Amino acid sequence: MLTERQLLILQVIIDDFIESAHPVGSRAISKKDEISLSAATIRNVMADLEELGYLEKTHSSSGRVPSEKGYRYYVDNVIGSSMGKGNLSIMRDLVRDEFIDFEKLVQKSAEVLSDLTNYTSIILGPEIFETKLKQLQIVPLTNHSAVAILVTDSGHVEHRSFTFPAEISASDLEKIVNILNDRLHGISLARLPEVITKEVLSLMQMYVHDFEKSFQYLKSAFFQEQPVKLYIGGKTKLLTQPEFNDINKIRAFYQMMENEDQVVNLLKAPQHGIKVTIGNENEIEEIKDFSLITASYQFGSEQKGTIALLGPTRMEYRKVITLLNALSNEMTDALYLWYKNNGE
């Protein structure tokens, strides 16, 4: 357990380093208003903190830099008590004003989040597989191609073009759509392939032969899809961070961001509230010197989405946590209201 003085100094060092990105020395600290100790005393405390693993030196005679353990302690014990304020109203207004369309809201939120912080924001939409089919539409384009449109109760729209044998007539198509809508309405997307195969396919083969092949394609087109949508804001914001001076780091980072699956997995872990992973706590090699802060929001009764900010370990934790907290609450509230009206 840290003494009060140790805690104070740890906190001051971290705050200073977060702001300046430079190792902080004993003299600089002793000059701060809230500190009335000499540099020498502070050096002793710093030595202790280093021994305990909360601080590090970049070289033998440099100032101190927080270690990951230091950040962890800071996040766990310092921040929780004193949430930042300000900006909260921005989040609230944002959600209220933009909430006409879920996609628009999320996209906008991602942008605002990264503008406010200068980090990269990532928002994961709700598991689309859990939403239920509202309506299926097939719009013929030519006599052998059409576009299939699928609307879920959450207002998501997915669409695919597909081709089919010319024998199928427009009225056939209409029949098929009617059958599908009749049987599939209210079924969750996750169960769709199963239900289709079990209940509907045989029914349809009565109407049209050889439909199966095209149908197979259509099915795969819809259901091998990424199960969640990813919204990223401020991809280039990190370039302005001083730790991003190394070109190889930049390369590695952007390469990893291109792999959507990986990013999705990063955020997907089920969780409640705010979760902070610092540096090596992250599982993915490429972000071992980043910190990732995630918050989940509720969508309806069961589904969850995730909001995250990705920045250097030297991150403005207090601000970010406050912000994410606010946004996730606002989104949960807004979605709750919206979803409630959405029942049958």
Place this chain on the structure above:
Amino acid sequence: MLTERQLLILQVIIDDFIESAHPVGSRAISKKDEISLSAATIRNVMADLEELGYLEKTHSSSGRVPSEKGYRYYVDNVIGSSMGKGNLSIMRDLVRDEFIDFEKLVQKSAEVLSDLTNYTSIILGPEIFETKLKQLQIVPLTNHSAVAILVTDSGHVEHRSFTFPAEISASDLEKIVNILNDRLHGISLARLPEVITKEVLSLMQMYVHDFEKSFQYLKSAFFQEQPVKLYIGGKTKLLTQPEFNDINKIRAFYQMMENEDQVVNLLKAPQHGIKVTIGNENEIEEIKDFSLITASYQFGSEQKGTIALLGPTRMEYRKVITLLNALSNEMTDALYLWYKNNGE
């Protein structure tokens, strides 16, 4: 007019530089198989070429580097005659295999293009405003919200959620949709707002009062949209290019790429065939040391889309031009066939 020898040497220098990214010296050239002159002679030729403006030195005793004028000459006079080959079949197969869905095809093409070249590819979809409305659908979600879906004859799907006063009933909605479909079918998206305002709005006000406000929103949501879709492949590919060592360059470049409007404008200039803009020929400040190669493809009778590759001025012009040429032809062919079947 360049002598044969000057041309040969210019060509060799450019080819060498494109490959190595290092200034090329007289000795290196004299060693090449296709050259049987001494270094001294070559130095004389190089001095001439420099005086003519086709070559430059990075400092007084460095090897030569092609100037923009040099690249321009190379592109205009050297390449045209001898198209590269290979990879052409890749493009053909790509278009044939993936052409089920226009979006998928384009997305995939952008990726392949940038994988093949290590440059960033940009594809502009056809002007969506020129396509014609095929069908409009409104799917109610709650008793005061719905999602509107718009399908064009090209198979594009646009959708927006919107809210409306609770007084409007489901049957009212259905009527509205019927009216809209009846009146708007076959109208180009560009004319849609006009037609709606002139012919349909009054008709609808007979059915529903106060519909106008919500409708206004819906209209703006659809029509203030970006008029063209942008597909970008290999955004990070450029990071592997050696000229991209300067962090500030990277920042400037990515900042500019974030501005979609600007990128669209870059490619939008009406043109036929292949167009190469080298370095300062580009209007946008941020890409004054890039080269941009664009090719257009035809979509139906009138509409055009653009395919482009963006890379350092030290670009593999021959390969890129060949590739773009092939892809744009394949796409035009495929789209022609597809679109022909698509008439009424």
Place this chain on the structure above:
DNA sequence: GTTAGCACTCTGTTCACCTGAGTGCTAATT
């Protein structure tokens, strides 16, 4: 327990120096 003082350590910068790649010019060669 706190602080002043001092020797020590390490980084980053500057400067001189050197090497290697390449040039331009002149004079000899074909």
Place this chain on the structure above:
DNA sequence: AATTAGCACTCAGGTGAACAGAGTGCTAAC
């Protein structure tokens, strides 16, 4: 008249020495 060999010259980039500055750890005094 064109080509080439030879040589002096230039410049970028790398290496190492010198040095200033920031910071530490330790000891002795307060």
